[in-house]
Amino acid sequence: MARHEYQxxxxxxxxxxxxxxxxxxxxxxxxxxxxxxxxxxAANGVIEGDxxxxxxxxxxxxxxxxxxxxxxxxxxDLRFVVASxxxxxxxxxxxxxxxxxxxxxIGTDGEAIADVTLFEIGAAAHDLVEDAxxxxxxxxxxxxxxxxxxxxxxxxxxxxxxxxxxxxxxxxEAGAVDPWEVxxxxxxxxxxxxxxxxLERVADHGVNIAARTLYLTENDPALxx
Numbered sequence: 126m127a128r129h130e131y132q133x134x135x136x137x138x139x140x141x142x143x144x145x146x147x148x149x150x151x152x153x154x155x156x157x158x159x160x161x162x163x164x165x166x167a168a169n170g171v172i173e174g175d176x177x178x179x180x181x182x183x184x185x186x187x188x189x190x191x192x193x194x195x196x197x198x199x200x201x202d203l204r205f206v207v208a209s210x211x212x213x214x215x216x217x218x219x220x221x222x223x224x225x226x227x228x229x230x231i232g233t234d235g236e237a238i239a240d241v242t243l244f245e246i247g248a249a250a251h252d253l254v255e256d257a258x259x260x261x262x263x264x265x266x267x268x269x270x271x272x273x274x275x276x277x278x279x280x281x282x283x284x285x286x287x288x289x290x291x292x293x294x295x296x297x298e299a300g301a302v303d304p305w306e307v308x309x310x311x312x313x314x315x316x317x318x319x320x321x322x323x324l325e326r327v328a329d330h331g332v333n334i335a336a337r338t339l340y341l342t343e344n345d346p347a348l349x350x
Contacts, residue, residue: 131196135205138188139262142209142216145181146258146334149220150251152178153327156226157247160320163230171227175220182217186210201341208341212261215330215337219254222323222330229323233316242286243317246324249279254331261338269339273348276332283325290317 152171159168189210192198198206226247253275260268294314336348 134188134192134196135202138185138192138206138209141185141188142213143258143262145178145185145213146216146254146261148181149178149216149223150255150258152220152223153226153247153251153254156223156230157244157251159227159230160247161244165231168227168230172224175224178217178220182213182220185213189213201344204341204344208337211337212334215333216258219327219330222327225323226320229316229320233320242282242289243320243324246279246282246286246321249275249282250324250328250331253279253328254334257331257334257338260335264338264342266339266342266345269335269348272335273332276328279328280325283321286321287318290314290321 152174155167155171158164159171189206192206193203253272256268257272259265260272291314332348339345339348
């Protein structure tokens, strides 16, 4: 492969990884919409679309392996390919979490999950991932530190939301008479807690993307640990 073709292949990889990230963000958007509006059709669309995301992930993973095996990149090019490989994994896992969230939208009473705090957390996690992908696409190292700092606030909001959900359940149990009502409440609370957990994980994967971007642009591993 000629040098100009090799550089074009690297740029194509960056473009394709960013495009997959954009499509996964769209999946996440649809999942959050399905949760907020209790829309089963939208949730099913996300679940059905996960197979295509997985197929594209595997294709891009293979492209990374081919670049390493056939071109034997060194220095910054090697960091770029390896970081892109890692970022792909985070993108695919965000897609899996979007699928989980869609499943919660189908399996949970809409009223149980109708909490503005959850949707604010979801929007914050979505924006963090979006900014991390933009930093990867443009090589913006400065943005990576700001992205990591924003994750601390999301973690705190998730912790507060979980505490409130558990406290509400305890209060419900204390005043409940029908044991079946208690069981139903526990099921709903479990889904809400899983929703909070997965939103937090979405943001964590966004931070991973920022960390790998900082590493590939500046050879700085500060956010990797």
